[in-house]
Amino acid sequence: MKWGSNLVTIILGIILLITMYAAVSTRLNGGNPKVFGLQWYEVLSGSMEPGIHTGSVILDKPNADTNQLKVGDVITFKAPDQEYGANETVITHRIQQVEHQNGQLLFQTKGDANDAPDPALVPAANVIAQYDNITIPYLGYYLNFVKTRLGIGLLVILPGVLLIASTMASLFRDIMKLQKPTKSEASSEAAADKAKF
Secondary structure, three states: OHHHHHHHHHHHHHHHHHHHHHHHHHHHHOOOOEEOOEEEEEOOOOOOOOOOOOOOEEEEEEOOOHHHOOOOOEEEEEOOOOOOOOOOOEEEEEEEEEEEEOOEEEEEEEOOOOOOOOOOOEEHHHEEEEEEEEEEOOHHHHHHHHOOHHHHHHHHHHHHHHHHHHHHHHHHHHHHHHHOOOHHHHHHHHHHHHHHO
16 A cells, blocks of 8 residues: 555656646747757657657757758758748658758658658758657657646646645654554553552
């Protein structure tokens, strides 16, 4: 029972730490969280299957040197055919071709699972990062859920409350143990009571 309680406490603590780190890091970086200098992105589509699965988190090297990028590299970029704002689309696809047009560096990209290349060429200025070949499966589902109101309630507030409750229960048990007399104390008290009579 005690082992199970400790395991639950550890799991809740880890979930709470990951969630808090993701939230704080996102705020500090003004975007996606960073870990060991690498930026993480949630994969929300299957366009890069089977190498990168839907629901995964990928780690990218930010500020990639676009002049060094070549065919076969996987890049994360802002969609070139959209107006940019708070909800701009970010895509991770593989470079199929490197082109130079009117002195501008452009990339033809394609999702590994897609039949055709992306419709618009990607200007070098739109490249955010380069994929570092590190993928964490399923973590994207969790991080995406955390951003919802229900997710915040279940995965931030609830683990915190349960962690406090678990700690308080352990503390209460320890206090109760201290208040219970040991067998030797109980027998000496009984002997003292007999002596009085």
